[in-house]
Amino acid sequence: GQSLEQPSEVTAVEGAIVQINCTYQTSGFYGLSWYQQHDGGAPTFLSYNALDGLEETGRFSSFLSRSDSYGYLLLQELQMKDSASYFCAGDDNYGQNFVFGPGTRLSVLP
Amino acid sequence: DTAVSQTPKYLVTQMGNDKSIKCEQNLGHDTMYWYKQDSKKFLKIMFSYNNKELIINETVPNRFSPKSPDKAHLNLHINSLELGDSAVYFCASSQDQGGQQETQYFGPGTRLLVL
Numbered sequence: 397g398q399s400l401e402q403p404s405e406v407t408a409v410e411g412a413i414v415q416i417n418c419t420y421q422t423s424g425f426y427g428l429s430w431y432q433q434h435d436g437g438a439p440t441f442l443s444y445n446a447l448d449g450l451e452e453t454g455r456f457s458s459f460l461s462r463s464d465s466y467g468y469l470l471l472q473e474l475q476m477k478d479s480a481s482y483f484c485a486g487d488d489n490y491g492q493n494f495v496f497g498p499g500t501r502l503s504v505l506p
Numbered sequence: 507d508t509a510v511s512q513t514p515k516y517l518v519t520q521m522g523n524d525k526s527i528k529c530e531q532n533l534g535h536d537t538m539y540w541y542k543q544d545s546k547k548f549l550k551i552m553f554s555y556n557n558k559e560l561i562i563n564e565t566v567p568n569r570f571s572p573k574s575p576d577k578a579h580l581n582l583h584i585n586s587l588e589l590g591d592s593a594v595y596f597c598a599s600s601q602d603q604g605g606q607q608e609t610q611y612f613g614p615g616t617r618l619l620v621l
Contacts, residue, residue, distance in 0.1 A: 426607040427607045429607060429609070431610075433547075437614075437615075438596060438612040438613060438614050438615055439549065439596070439610075439612050440612065441609045441610065441611070444607065444609065446607070481547060483549060486607070487607050493551070493561075493563075494539075494551055494554070494607075494610075495551070496548075496549040496550070496551075498546075498547075498548055499547050499548070499549070501547075
């Protein structure tokens with residue numbers, strides 16, 4: 397089976413940089429995705445890494461290291477609206493199963 | 507235009523009842539999914555379905571059954587509802603690109619409360 401681990405909570409202040417880590421155990425892994433979910437809302441796609449390295453999308457970047465079974469989401473210039481839960485997600489068995497991590501709740505303080 | 511829509515948004519019902527949640531996507535995607543998110547916000551896939559294959563998470567009770575009248579719809583039927591079924595149920599869809607992970611687009615969720 398597949399499992400992903402993330403910290404349960406992270407707190408930071410506006411304007412800061414925060415990194416949310418994700419480690420995984422899986423076989424037949426295509427890549428790592430990140431989703432954002434605000435309270436009461438639906439998960440929305442943020443980023444996807446199929447290859448090792450850094451992918452940048454505006455204030456958000458995501459990193460993957462397959463050799464370390466590790467990835468992270470980097471959020472820069474934090475804003476209050478970034479307060480949400482962030483989920484890493486990955487494949488198992490080449491797309492037969494899709495699993496979300498437990499989620500990291502990010503609180504951005506003024 | 508709403509890409510993935512679900513009805514109803516809220517569902518309150520008694521234990522033992524049978525209920526359905528409807529999902530429609532207008533993205534032209536090939537694959538649709540149902541997820542359950544519990545009170546601790548764990549998001550677990552229940553089913554994934556395209557016109558070729560239904561993949562069932564083995565932990566899902568057989569009281570839950572997906573029904574797809576066509577490619578744009580995947581409804582979720584739940585028989586004999588139990589208290590533990592209370593959760594938020596999300597429908598999602600993705601394009602079947604084969605050989606890579608696909609971005610999933612989620613509906614707004616259906617909040618089910620079983621009394």
